[in-house]
Amino acid sequence: xxxxxxxxxxxxxxxxxxxxxxxxxxxxxxxxxxxxxxxxxxxxxxxxxxxxxxxxxxxxxxxxxxxxxxxxxxxxxxxxxxxxxxxxxxxxxxxxxxxxxxxxxxxxxxxxxxxx
Amino acid sequence: xxxxxxxxxxxxxxxxxxxxxxxxxxxxxxxxxxxxxxxxxxxxxxxxxxxxxxxxxxxxxxxxxxxxxxxxxxxxxxxxxxxxxxxxxxxxxxxxxxxxxxxxxxxxxxxxxxxx
Numbered sequence: 001x002x003x004x005x006x007x008x009x010x011x012x013x014x015x016x017x018x019x020x021x022x023x024x025x026x027x028x029x030x031x032x033x034x035x036x037x038x039x040x041x042x043x044x045x046x047x048x049x050x051x052x053x054x055x056x057x058x059x060x061x062x063x064x065x066x067x068x069x070x071x072x073x074x075x076x077x078x079x080x081x082x083x084x085x086x087x088x089x090x091x092x093x094x095x096x097x098x099x100x101x102x103x104x105x106x107x108x109x110x111x112x113x114x115x116x
Numbered sequence: 117x118x119x120x121x122x123x124x125x126x127x128x129x130x131x132x133x134x135x136x137x138x139x140x141x142x143x144x145x146x147x148x149x150x151x152x153x154x155x156x157x158x159x160x161x162x163x164x165x166x167x168x169x170x171x172x173x174x175x176x177x178x179x180x181x182x183x184x185x186x187x188x189x190x191x192x193x194x195x196x197x198x199x200x201x202x203x204x205x206x207x208x209x210x211x212x213x214x215x216x217x218x219x220x221x222x223x224x225x226x227x228x229x230x231x232x
Contacts, residue, residue: 103161
């Protein structure tokens with residue numbers, strides 16, 4: 001069974017600084033997708049960034065980038081120039097590419113606080 | 117931008133009662149999902165739905181649960197005879213497809229269910 005581990009339940013960062021959230025996963029599959037979702041307080045989960053396992057290049061979306069290490073089964077999220085609006089719960093999620101197996105496996109989340 | 121919506125935002129019910137949680141997926145999406153998050157725990161997959169039938173379900177999704185797409189826009193989760201342990205946040209999600217770059221799942225804001 002696939003498992004996703006986020007070892008940092010809480011983190012904080014000063015505004016404008018950079019922070020990295022860690023995520024590791026366990027799977028025997030070779031093709032899969034990885035996601036980072038953000039859940040601001042009292043708001044819905046929104047997709048931050050996604051990565052296909054077959055792509056070696058790390059995904060980047062503006063201030064958000066990932067460090068995808070397939071051999072190590074690691075998928076960390078780097079937030080540059082942190083802003084107050086980045087304060088949220090961040091969930092790492094995994095989905096394998098198998099047809100029909102389209103459910104997401106989530107980690108327990110990391111609560112990030114951006115300090116002014 | 118289109119969003120997944122859910123109603124109600126909060127629901128309180130007595131143990132043994134039936135509840136129906138409602139979701140309106142994004143209009144051109146074909147795949148629908150329910151997840152739940154018990155307080156302090158990770159988000160867990162319940163069921164996925166495509167072409168008017170369940171495509172996948174987890175061990176959590178037992179006979180007390182059912183899903184339905186009663187019309188062209190709503191997607192419902194029914195819990196018959198609720199138990200205390202059903203208290204959780206229930207998230208609906210939808211995706212356009214399950215591959216080809218269209219597999220990203222978009223989440224609703226959730227329904228917080230409290231069973232007394």
